[in-house]
Amino acid sequence: MKKLFNNYINTFKGLSIEVWWLSLITFINRAGTMVIPFLTIYLNESLDFTFKEIGWIMPFWGLGSVVGTWLGGKLTDKIGYYKVMFTSLILTGVFFFLLQYVNTIIGFCTGIFLVMLVADTFRPAMFVALSAYSKPENKTRSVTLIRLAINLGFSAGPAIGGIIITSIGYFALFWIDGITCVLAAILLLQVLHPKKAKVLDTVKVENPVSVYKDKAFWVFFIAMFIFGFTFMQYFSTMPLYYKDARFLTEFEIGLLMGFNGFFIFLFEMPLTKWLENNVNSKIRLVTTGLFLIAISFIVLNFTNWIGILAIGILLMTIGEMIAFPFSNSFAIERGKKGNQGEYMAMYAISFSLANIFCHYFGMHMIDKYGFEFTWNAMTAFAFVGVFILLILLQILKREKAQQNL
Structure with missing residues (x-):
């Protein structure tokens, strides 16, 4: 111990x-x-x-x-x-x-x-x-x-x-x-204060690349919008599913949602450290994270067993723990070739835009088509994001090959 x-x-x-x-x-x-x-x-x-x-x-x-x-x-x-x-x-x-x-x-x-x-x-x-x-x-x-x-x-x-x-x-x-x-x-x-703090990585770019001209970053931006759109369903539509379809009490819902934060607190840093040491590609890790979030929705339609709810939120939590740190780190590194503030703003905006639309469309689908259809739709949408990230991997490989010429 x-x-x-x-x-x-x-x-x-x-x-x-x-x-x-x-x-x-x-x-x-x-x-x-x-x-x-x-x-x-x-x-x-x-x-x-x-x-x-x-x-x-x-x-x-x-x-x-x-x-x-x-x-x-x-x-x-x-x-x-x-x-x-x-x-x-x-x-x-x-x-x-x-x-x-x-x-x-x-x-x-x-x-x-x-x-x-x-x-x-x-x-x-x-x-x-x-x-x-x-x-x-x-x-x-x-x-x-x-x-x-x-x-x-x-x-x-x-x-x-x-x-x-x-x-x-x-x-x-x-x-x-x-x-x-x-x-x-x-x-x-x-x-x-600048006079007290020690800067460890100062990046000065003479001719910064505008984020608006960085095609690879915009592919990444679309994938992050999809990631945010599906992930945030767990904090808007999913509690309704727990209550109305699985008949959990508010206390039980609180325990289930609280598990997410507790698990992250205990295991995210060790997991990040281990992945940093064993996997080189950040985008491949983000792809894995989004894949797990996609699966976390579809498994809910497989069975009426109450334990599947815990499995679903565990898959989502692990996916979040992998995707968030490494997507953020990718955006920071990408920003070194241009204006970092501009890059980090667009990274954050991808989630802000998702936050505007995800609640309305999630609620609308549930109201019109029901929970099962909504979870299938979220899984499919997340897989679109996975596919886009796989395309991004190929774009980044071509970029690296051109730089080595």
Whole structure:
């Protein structure tokens, strides 16, 4: 047991102190966004908005994310990741303070758009900072550590948020969300100031390649959209399936979904370390991850045995653990030939776009055709993504052959 524990700890060794600080800042920031899981309930119960009205508001969340991520990439390339991250955290805190005073549909559409716009400028800047503070051989594990921080933040946030709502009220969420963003900005100022932080991988490109002209990256972008579209069904349509088709209670659903985060926390870093040492192609690993997610849907239609739900979420979780770190690492490396902020913004936007469309189409298919058809459709769509990634592998091989000439 001691040897197993030591081997686990060793997978975290070699990461720079700046990456650990960046992970802590990300954890504080993500744990602070505890208003997000309760937003639809707040709009319905506290502001008396109808479900139809809420349906108009929520797309502005995704639109703000897309615009903010794109803007964050542009600003990162122009003024640097540090200024973008600090400004994003401060403004997000201010906008969370103000959002509690909005009580009209138009006002909330505008407010939620602005909150996400300033909040998601942080994402591409953070990825570029992560690249700068990581040695080339540690980038994938650095990404994995950030993912652990995000998962822990999203796990802790809703739990704390529920306690705050029941003991104080919804208004306290907005204040605490805002305060945590400001605290994260202060920590950033103290520990990652350019005069204090040590840059380990500075990339300066004299004639950067625009991401818009990188055909291989756009093939990758389409595959990541499909990956995001199918993966996020587990957080929108899948809970309905557990409840309405498999008759699980909210507590049982919570345990099943919680298994995802717990399994990632325990095994993602060791798995990433092992794959880094044994497999060279990042895209081949991403392909494997998306394949497992595809299978996780289709197995649900094979049997009525309740244990298949655990198998399905285990397949999804392993697929996520493989695909996310290595796709992120591929985007970071690809960005070295051009403007890194621009590349990381487009990588993040592929998931933001998926977030806009996946919930609507998933719900629509379930309503019109049922769960079984929807899972078959998601499997087929994921296999399209697998096929696109296989095409990308061939494109990258041709690129490498041309470079060696």
